Amino acid sequence: MTVTDDSTEDHGHHLPAVEDWPKGFGEASWWPFVTAIGAAGFYIGAALYVLAESDSLDLVGPMVGPAVFVGSTFVFLAGLYGWVYHAFVKHFWTRETSGGEGLRWGMLLFLGSEIATFGAGFTYYFFIRAGAQWSEAVQHVPEGFLGALVIANTLILVASSVTLHFAHVALRNGNRSRFLGLLATTLLLGVVFIGGQVYEYYEFIVHEGLTLSGGVFESAFFGLTGLHGLHVSLGAVLIAIVLVRALKGQYSADRHTSVTTVSMYWHFVDAVWILLVVALYAGAVV
Structure with missing residues (x-):
């Protein structure tokens, strides 16, 4: 199944990743993994912020934690978008079972x-x-x-x-x-x-x-x-x-x-x- 197969002019929808992504992994989706990385980044960013506030050795700059948090937000939202589309939207338009x-x-x-x-x-x-x-x-x-x-x-x-x-x-x-x-x-x-x-x-x-x-x-x-x-x-x-x-x-x-x-x-x-x-x-x- 390809992106072209899933896209129709009638609905104007698109699939952010094919069913087999990355190639060679069958129908396994990596979108949940990407989402989990973004979610983990929230905790890492918060921890770095606390470390910067309390670290007398100045090992971590004060903006490192917030920067990691913001970057993780984009990763998390991208993974969430792909995951939701893969799990729900594509199946609806193609009338496949969505489990x-x-x-x-x-x-x-x-x-x-x-x-x-x-x-x-x-x-x-x-x-x-x-x-x-x-x-x-x-x-x-x-x-x-x-x-x-x-x-x-x-x-x-x-x-x-x-x-x-x-x-x-x-x-x-x-x-x-x-x-x-x-x-x-x-x-x-x-x-x-x-x-x-x-x-x-x-x-x-x-x-x-x-x-x-x-x-x-x-x-x-x-x-x-x-x-x-x-x-x-x-x-x-x-x-x-x-x-x-x-x-x-x-x-x-x-x-x-x-x-x-x-x-x-x-x-x-x-x-x-x-x-x-x-x-x-x-x-x-x-």
Whole structure:
């Protein structure tokens, strides 16, 4: 199967990599591997930034970490694009089977790994919370830490889960216009949430003096909320891809695998945020 075979003038779609890529590996795709390299770069960039902030030997420059993080973002998005197109879009246009059940189970396995990732972060935080140095660790928590912005952002993210759920219901009921409207609303709410997180970081860093290397609580706070913000951003990218595909006429009551899997991911990050608010925000002030 070649790129020419998959491209049609009727739909104007294209395949970023042939089925056999790289050559000689059968039908194995390297797009997940590329995506994983980009994701690993996020952690490496963050680690280099912390090292630069705390290293008295000046082994790492202050801009190395951010540069690695930005570069990893492009690698991650490129891999994600190829992966999503390979797994979903090509099969839809060619009317091939896309292995819906397999992809759903794949998402469940992926979410299992995500539970382990966030579980490690929460474990670190709970060790801090139970330690003897807790009162000292939260001395610099600003007033209003669990304030109106956090509550508003939480309501926005919960609302986005509701709109996405009913968008999926509308699609399965054949109501395409309602599906598109609720899907676009979900994406808008997700973007607003990300904007609220950026504003909160601005307030805490610029006006309150909190930094990633400021102490054990600050590292837990920025580590967990930053990891979650990265996942919400990824979810927004996935929803945007689904929305573009929907606007091009894809999806129907019996063909909606990618809508299902993206919904599973989005509901997961929403649930993690509620846990963060209870354990991290409320846990810091009570």
